[in-house]
Structure formats: structure tokens, C-alpha cells
Amino acid sequence: MSNYFKDISTFWKDSDYAREEYINETPSAELVKEIEKELGYKLPDSYVELMQSQNGGIPINTCFPTNEATSWADDHVAIHGILGIGREKTYSLCGEVGSKFMIDEWEYPDIGIYFGDCPSAGHDMFCLDYRACGKNGEPQVVHVDQEDDYKITFLASSFEEFIKGLVNDEAFD
Structure with missing residues (x-):
């Protein structure tokens, strides 16, 4: 692990649901x-590195602060789970409700890789946005809100920055 995780054991929440629906074998x-x-698209190195620790799952810290309101809250968005690299689990990048499914069936804009779902059950998603960097560059992380005409809200300039910026939901109670 690089320095972007001090202690991976404090990142993932352990649950039967995560093991059944999200966690794939190490890619x-x-x-x-x-x-x-x-x-x-080329996955960011930091994404692949995180999936080497655990390939998909539910993070302990699920909120990311925003400077603008979304359908979720005035000051943050919430992630439910991070899709693993694979096809086997329902919630994996190429799984039953993976990135292509969200683009093809839910008509999310084709701007990159949808990697994170939200508590809204598909009505908003987290995406690695490759529009500015090309298919092999370092994508930004955005929140895409289906309920607000697929409004795109910038969150972080990299996946690593996004992961480092996640905070516990108690910060917004």
C-alpha cells in the first residue's frame, strides 16, 4: 500500500451484505x-490499489463534503458502496448493475466509469469522469444526479483525493 491509506482496516465496513453483493476476489x-x-478506460492506479486491499465493498466513512446542494443534502453526498473490479458480484464494475448497466439502462451520461452507488438505489451515482483527461488519463470524481436531470457535480480531481476526503456521516448530524 502506498501512503494513501494509513490503515486499510479502518476503511471498509465488514458485513454479510458487502461480502455477498460487493466483494470480489482480489483482481x-x-x-x-x-x-x-x-x-x-484505464482505471486509476489508486483505484486498482484500493481493490487490491479489498475488491469492492462498503466504506466506513460514507460522506463527501460539497460546496453546493445536491438532491441528497445541502452540503454533502453519500456513497453506499464502491464497485469492485470484476463481473461476478451484482455491484462490480462489469456486474449486473455495473457501469455499463447504469449508462445503457438508466441513461446516465457516458462520461466514464460509474464506480459508486448511493443510498438512493440508483438515482444518483459516483463516476470517474474522463472528459478532461481522455480514456487513459487521471479522471476526476463527480456525482451524477439522475433525479436532477443527470446534474454533474465536481467532487475531487482524483480518485485518491476522493477517498481521502470521505468523512463519517456523524460529521453531518
Whole structure:
């Protein structure tokens, strides 16, 4: 692990639900390449690194502060889970309700890779946005709100910055 995680054991919430729906086997380099080819984008190194610790799941800290209101709250958005690199689990990048599903079936804008779902059950999502960097660059992280005509809200300039910026929901009580 690089310095972007001090202690990975304090990042993921352990639950039967996460193990059943989100957590895939540790991705091989070959699987990473296959998923990248299938999605059409290179995954950020920090994303692959996080998935090496646990391939998908539910974070302990689920809120990301915002400077503007969203359908979720006036000052933050909430993530429910992070999709693992794989196809097997329902909530994996190429799984049953993965990134392509959100674009093809829910008509989310085709701007990158949808990697995180929200407590709204699909009505807003987190996306690695490749519009500014191209398919092989370092994507920004945005929140896309289906309930507000797919409004895109900038969150972080990188996946690593997004992960470092997650805070516990108690910060907003």
C-alpha cells in the first residue's frame, strides 16, 4: 500500500451484505486489463490499489463534503458502496448493475466509469469522469444526479483525493 491509506482496516465496513453483493476476489493484472478493455478506460492506479486491499465493498466513512446542494443534502453526498473490479458480484464494475448497466439502462451520461452507488438505489451515482483527461488519463470524481436531470457535480480531481476526503456521516448530524 502506498501512503494513501494509513490503515486499510479502518476503511471498509465488514458485513454479510458487502461480502455477498460487493466483494470480489482480489483482481489479477489480467482481470484489470480485461475490465479496462470492456469499459473502454484505464482505471486509476489508486483505484486498482484500493481493490487490491479489498475488491469492492462498503466504506466506513460514507460522506463527501460539497460546496453546493445536491438532491441528497445541502452540503454533502453519500456513497453506499464502491464497485469492485470484476463481473461476478451484482455491484462490480462489469456486474449486473455495473457501469455499463447504469449508462445503457438508466441513461446516465457516458462520461466514464460509474464506480459508486448511493443510498438512493440508483438515482444518483459516483463516476470517474474522463472528459478532461481522455480514456487513459487521471479522471476526476463527480456525482451524477439522475433525479436532477443527470446534474454533474465536481467532487475531487482524483480518485485518491476522493477517498481521502470521505468523512463519517456523524460529521453531518
